[in-house]
Amino acid sequence: MLTASSREVRAKLTGLVTPEVLDDDGAAARHYAHAIWSCVTEPGDGVAGALIAECGVIAAVEAGLGSGGTTNAALEAGRRRWQARLSSVEDALDRARHVGARLLVPGNPDWPVRVDDLGVHAPRALWARGNVASLAGDSALALVGARAATGYGEHVTGELATHLSRRGATIVSGGAYGIDGMAHRATLAVDGVTVAVLAGGVDRPYPAGHADLLGRIARGPGVVVAEVPCGTPPTKWRFLQRNRLIAALSDATVVVEAGWRSGSLNTAGHAAALGRALGAVPGPVTSAASAGCHRLLREYDARCVTSADDASELLGAQSPAEPVTSGRTDDRTRVLDALSVRSPREPDDVARRAGFGIDEIRGLLAILELDGRARRGPEGWRRVTSPS
Amino acid sequence: MLTASSREVRAKLTGLVTPEVLDDDGAAARHYAHAIWSCVTEPGDGVAGALIAECGVIAAVEAGLGSGGTTNAALEAGRRRWQARLSSVEDALDRARHVGARLLVPGNPDWPVRVDDLGVHAPRALWARGNVASLAGDSALALVGARAATGYGEHVTGELATHLSRRGATIVSGGAYGIDGMAHRATLAVDGVTVAVLAGGVDRPYPAGHADLLGRIARGPGVVVAEVPCGTPPTKWRFLQRNRLIAALSDATVVVEAGWRSGSLNTAGHAAALGRALGAVPGPVTSAASAGCHRLLREYDARCVTSADDASELLGAQSPAEPVTSGRTDDRTRVLDALSVRSPREPDDVARRAGFGIDEIRGLLAILELDGRARRGPEGWRRVTSPS
Structure with a gap:
């Protein structure tokens, strides 16, 4: 697989990329290398990101997935987890072709450069069903919020999506029930452009009850997109990473309704960390959904944000990007994932599991301890269960 | 009147001040002088404020109200308007005595020193019915808002007033229908301390439909207070000045519901200008009352502000006072009052009417022109009618 000829690469990419890419051996090789990285990594894998930034994506395939050894612990751990997934690449490409998904990679004319603000945590590739050009629209507004939305929240979402899409903005959301679904539907109703960002593969509509809605989005002027390859089921980590992608794909994010610990606050945090404009719609203080x-x-x-005018104003007022903070936030979640509530683990074990260097992991563990989310004991580190 | 003997002063003040004041000739003379100034000036009269700051209140009576002349145009205009009201003093004192009102002046132990942040625009005196000590409480929260309140606004006001007064805060409001009335009533219901600040004299319950409520406040642990003397009807100017007094009497101001151009925003502006903490309760974006x-x-x-905890936090978080800005805002309103929409007026005429020096008035007119609220023409300055 790593040593595919130009002809083999062309065959693998047929139906997934434009004829221009197929006709250019260099471009085709880059697309294929990015597709491999997309299939073997979890979203936000900073070790892979750093390796690709250092070697270039094609050489990184050999360095990260080839048979050579390395003395770098994080890279070695990466190689192990990446290689374990190499066999999934073929299947992912077949599934993508089967559902008519397009493969987008950095440098492609349709690549939404906004996501590059995520730095080493940027997606390796995007898999898209529909009008891929809509990803790089001039003005993109994320409208997100609670699944358990109220009639009030759905009404306000409908108003914002209708007016903003009529003013030419692309409406980005997560395809979920509640606020997300209303944002997509209201945009479709006025023939606007909407982008649904999924946590799993674009061949697996999620939630299942939105299969029809997602199909309509893909057939309209908008697009259904994911950074994970086809065949990938959504997981908690992938939902969190999907949230960062919604924020990164948008110039501004507005949360319409959200409970006190809603996942939408995670999207909002990413938007703020990326220096994107962030808005929130107020509601009755007596409503838990607000x-x-x-x-x-x-x-x-x-x-x-109380009106379409307020949301428009937000789209015109972005502050400078701070991608470093965003990366740091993602890193902490990855370290938490590498910790167990029950089994204490030594820092080098945690570093290996999370894919960080030992010095880096010590700093991250210290931050998590300060936050009360990890605890140091005589036998090593454990995760603290959250109060929620 | 200006040359009353100590015995005459004591007779005039009997029933209006404490025995301690009556027994101290100096204190009695100061109280009487402040009462005179309170009767002859409109709230916020900065010329009188400056004169009193310069001469002391007793000498200022002779300088501002005696028969001597002056070459200062603003002072001369002041003398004319003040002297025209000298005859009202006797009646105001009689009315105050008749309703059992107390006279408070700066330096009196019950004087609420918070209002001194208003500088030369601070009240000359306060007329109070009820427990005057409640004006100088440790922690005072203004809860204000629309007369046309909704059930939601009244509910939230009731919650905030109940919990904050139970936590020992004094609840200050304007005695109006809607939010104000609910703030007072909810506080009375839990035997809390509430202060009603009126735009007219405390002998004239306003609105008339709240005569009973204001009576209950005066008989309870709180107080009904005004800076204008008894017998004075409320006017638009006095409502605006009353709003500045609500802000100045409170450590924090929370607006619960207010229309887009509500008078409560004027109170909020004063609170902000005074460096007092300012809060607003959100509501449905579909509600004009929010x-x-x-x-x-x-x-x-x-x-x-979404809860009693948020309001408590606000009471603990005041920023440094900026009384200068507040004075400046009042000044602009006074200049606008001195301008006519139809008849153009020369700057010296405006200065005389508004009670400012000619240099001061040129600056203020320039600011109003920038704001689009005054216009310069070949024959002088006119007021621009507001778009509301």
């Missing part, structure tokens, strides 16, 4: 929005107004300095 | 609150969140950087 508690997260009020929290964003109080604690995250989100702008109070 | 539009002013959302405006405060967006444009005035008000804190989003």
